[in-house]
Amino acid sequence: MINLQKGQKIDLTKTNPGLTKITVGLGWDPIKSGGGGGLLKSLFGGGGGGANIDCDASVYMLDANQKLKKKDHLIYFGNKKSSCGSIQHMGDNLTGEGDGDDEQINVDLSRVPADVHRLVFVVNIYQCVQRKQHFGMIQNAYIRAVNSANGQEICKFNLSQGYDGKTALILGEVYRHNSEWKFAATGEATNDTGLETLTRRYM
Numbered sequence: 001m002i003n004l005q006k007g008q009k010i011d012l013t014k015t016n017p018g019l020t021k022i023t024v025g026l027g028w029d030p031i032k033s034g035g036g037g038g039l040l041k042s043l044f045g046g047g048g049g050g051a052n053i054d055c056d057a058s059v060y061m062l063d064a065n066q067k068l069k070k071k072d073h074l075i076y077f078g079n080k081k082s083s084c085g086s087i088q089h090m091g092d093n094l095t096g097e098g099d100g101d102d103e104q105i106n107v108d109l110s111r112v113p114a115d116v117h118r119l120v121f122v123v124n125i126y127q128c129v130q131r132k133q134h135f136g137m138i139q140n141a142y143i144r145a146v147n148s149a150n151g152q153e154i155c156k157f158n159l160s161q162g163y164d165g166k167t168a169l170i171l172g173e174v175y176r177h178n179s180e181w182k183f184a185a186t187g188e189a190t191n192d193t194g195l196e197t198l199t200r201r202y203m
Contacts, residue, residue, distance in 0.1 A: 004157040004185040012145065012154065012174065012181045013109065019181075020110040021148035024121055025101030026057045026171065028141040053133050054126040057103040058195060059087055060202050062118040068202040073116065075105070076195060086111035087119070106148065107174065109181050118175040120186075122198055124168040129193050136164030143171040145183055157185035168192040 002010055013019050030053045061073035061082065068074060072083050080089040088106040107119065121143060125133050135141070141163075144156035157172055166189035173184050192198040 001153045002155040004155055004183075006157075006161075006185055006187040008157075009182055009184040010155055012183050014180045016147065016154065019147060019149075020108060022107050022109065022154070022174075023146040023148050024059075024105045024107060024172075024174070025144045025146060026104070026121065026123060026142070027100065027102045027144075028055055028123070028138045031137050031139050053131075053137055055102070055123050055138070056126050056195075057089070057105065057121065057123050058198075059089070059105055060118075060120040060122070060199075061087065061112070061116045062120060062202055063115055064117045066118060066202065068199065069115070074195070074199065084111055084113050086113070086116075101144075109174075118173055120173045120202075121171045122168060123171060124192065124194055124198060126194075128167040133167075134164065135166045135169060135189060136162060138163070141169065141171075143185075145174070155183055157187065159187050161187070161189075163189040166191060168194075168198055 004010065012022065056077055058074065058076035060068055063069050072079065075082055075087045075089050077089065081087065086108045090104040090106065128134060141159040142156055145154045146152065147154055159169070163169065168190045170186045170188040170190065172186050175182055175184065
């Protein structure tokens with residue numbers, strides 16, 4: 001398994017002959033508010049810890065010009081499966097609590113349409129403006145790629161930087177290169193307040 005740094009790229013299919021199906025796992029944990037108060041308490045009041053932070057993972061299926069050409073090529077909690085059957089979102093985790101992946105997206109590389117060159121994985125905070133939430137309230141965020149056939153982790157990218165005030169993350173991408181598939185660790189934080197504004201980047 002390879003631990004990636006921001007901006008690093010690795011081969012997926014070239015170094016793993018026969019690899020066709022991967023699971024892309026995304027994880028995060030909410031930062032617990034301590035007894036002494038702090039930012040969370042000042043935002044939400046009291047000692048109850050405030051609202052859960054609901055992070056949503058999505059995938060953009062982009063063409064060679066990094067554009068989203070079809071509505072169906074955005075896979076998210078409201079459209080969990082691409083019509084071609086290559087991308088399957090396994091469902092929404094509303095809190096980020098617990099160990100392991102918070103959300104998983106299955107990818108069948110052999111079924112990705114020929115006009116799709118890049119799969120971009122993003123996470124945004126649901127109702128971030130209304131709830132006054134941002135990624136400075138999240139810790140231990142990561143994206144990883146797993147061989148679906150044997151459960152072996154191929155690579156993992158831990159986001160270590162502080163993303164205070166940011167409301168969306170472009171975590172990583174799986175893309176074609178000379179008929180092979182590669183993985184790139186992106187780790188770009190943005191101020192997009194939801195999927196609608198994120199999507200404008202790819203129009």
